[in-house]
Amino acid sequence: DIQMTQYPSSLSASVGDRVTITCRTSQDISNYLAWYQQKPGKVPKLLIYAASTLQSGVPSRFSGSGSGTDFTLTIRSLQPEDVATYYCQKYNSAPQTFGPGTKVEIK
């Protein structure tokens, strides 16, 4: 099975900072990668699919890039409401594994 790694596992940044989260897969998955945001006590929400396509209604400060085995989620200007855990997920084939998550906090 393809292994998913995410880093950092957690980060603390100031409001307005640019934040980058990386997801790496052990095999080429083309662009079959999604990013989810899960706020504390809430249901996961899709942010990005196909590695770089913003889901409708998601603020434009979120962006995704990458293909193959290396992907990034960028928050252009961190806002207090972005405090959450972020997960990547591969969906090229089963198992559609999630990454271990990155917890984002405000400094």
Added chain:
Amino acid sequence: QVQLVESGGGVVQPGTSLRLSCAASGFTFSTYGMHWVRQAPGKGLEWVALTSLDGTNKDYADAVKGRFTISRDNSKNTLYLQMNSLRIEDTAVYYCATLGVPWGQGTLVTVSS
């Protein structure tokens, strides 16, 4: 509106069975592959199973293979997860999901003696 509503969770003993349901509305259910995803308390997201549009193709995570069965009834816009031989480590909130559709609130399964 577009909605997924899970039900059927509860508290059960190890070794017993439970069937979860997920009612879909607001979108053409029969045109979406569907998944179950779970989240143990305080842990990350774990993909559990998927079924193809017509239910003929299915895949499972190794942790549930041979014990869980995913199925769907497109005439009822409903997804199911039959869970047999439940283990303590199956304790989690179970979500049905498909890419692009907002997740439901999930249903909590607690396996405890």
